[in-house]
Amino acid sequence: MNLPSPNRDIRELPKAQLHLHLTGAMRPATLTELAGRYGIRVPPPLPSAAGTWAAFQDRYDASRAVLRTPADIRRVIVEAATDDAADGCRWLEIQVDPTAYAPVFGGLEPALEAVLAGAAAAPIPVGVLVASSWVRPPAHALTLARLAARYEGVVGFGLSNDERGAVVADFAPAFRVARDAGLLTAPHSGFYTPAAHVRECVELLGATRIGHGTSAATDPQVVDMLAARSVALEICPTSYPPFGVHELSTIPLKTFLAAGVPVALSTDDPLLFGVGLTGQYEICRTALGLTDEDLAFLAASGIQASAAPADLKTRLLSEVATWLATGSQ
Template identity: 65%
Template sequence: MDNVAATSFGDIRALPKAQSHLHLTGAMRPGTLRELATRYGVPVPPAWDHTRVQEWAAFQGRYDAAREVIRTPTDVARVISEAAEDDAADGCGWMEIQVDPTSYAPAFGGMEAVVEAVLSAAAASPVPTGVIIASSWARSGDHAEALARLAVRYAGSGVVGFGLSNDERLGDVVDYVPAFRLAADAGLLLTPHSGFYTGAGHVRDCVDLLKATRIGHGTAAVTEPSVLALLAERQVAMEICPTSYAPLGVHEPSDVPVRTVLDAGIPVTIGSDDPLVFGAGLAEQYALCRDVLGLDDALLAVLARHSIASSAAPDEIKRVLTAGVDAWFR
């Protein structure tokens, strides 16, 4: 590609940025997974086969199996600390970690205990870290509302957002309106997954009905100009994770529509989603944007600025990181 920048991978690591799409279990290092699995006597889930496209169920099965090794606050602290170390090495100065406490709750004695363990770990993280509480598209609106109330309870104590994760085909947007209204009233970021498997209309509904401030993935929006226009008008950021799509048959690496979204005037924040499964950290996501999608230094800096501006980082952290981006790209 003619406009691929000459920057090295090391230079990309020097670009200050924020991490806004990272799931707790998916942030675990493979070595940590193996060690904890041995400690608890559970099988290590097989590595993802990147040579073939697989269905969502294959991903979810691996993710669920990996989650079985996170059983104590010490385990949570290790995962978050190591994830922050990895992101810091990739130039990250603010990290947001997303967790659905539901499936961890039996081991921890309840969902509140999970949230408190995550918040304690986030407070001790080597990178300033905010926590996003997420419900699941596979669970009811009532369940989401209970989690939203939990998120609201800890707003101002480290919880910065509320989301919906898992396969968005499994739920109906309207069912989650009350939960998102509660989170919005508390001033939390609102970031549902959408437009991964579902179409552009689903993304529109998440903006119109849930009042999303960011959309997890959302790449289906590029198929409908009116949805792109809506996202641009409301400046709803899209969290694009370049390595997450090809293994699940959504986009080939060269077809991830980062440039299309930017050209539409929509903020884009690049995330790493689940490095444990997809095998790539934050700097590698930016490197894919450069080397495969052809984004030059100026656009990499735009992505970094968007990641910072659309995050829940305190204003002083945003100022420092943005100044760093300006220094990186003159």
């Protein structure tokens, strides 16, 4: 006989959110308001059936167009941090590719500075990851890594967008600069690409975290390697069904949990996928049958894999343990 779930309140579980894109962090109402202000048509929502990457990117690019001033960026970050804080988030990392904002803001530096100013104004601590794109030249990634290395408040470097088609090794110089500057390194991988791509990101780029990385579950050797090196996967459950990558019930979280691979549950783009941080944990409970012990492990993994200061990590990990102990039956 199954014992009833303790049903602890997931909102109360202290969490770190490690995979959130600036544009995708926008509240839908803010998108509507800013689009109205600037005379931009609000793009339609993603179709619920399997969509294409191009359709996603079109909507994403159009949403980005409504961020025109430092005040717009500050508003998005403060609102996102407020929403995450209400979901129990105690440390937030926002990633941004400043390239897309540079033409409007007058260069890469002012674009990044607007993001850092927004992060500093948020109600919870917010670290910034500078992300180049897999679809831009490796030389540009190097430029952004050097930019990232110069700014206090930047905690990491990544590569976003569609990871298919690029040669992983070509990005090694950019990641070397980031690592030498003490930044954590978190490229997107293993979303469309196979487990071998995840392995290359760890071995050739020195990735300390992987954005998504769920395909790694198909190769036990890659799973073992991730566990042995404590490379955390930033898994965002609602990002997979719209693209036919996984159904919610087939996300291989139990494979990673069984192997001890750290997993940081995150939201990716709540503007597009409509589910916040607590909702991602709820999905793991309801669609994947994870226990509260599992959820506490995920929360602790996210905290440990974050760029949060050591004393904050210690405090949050202790609070995760308290959450689990308090609701036991």
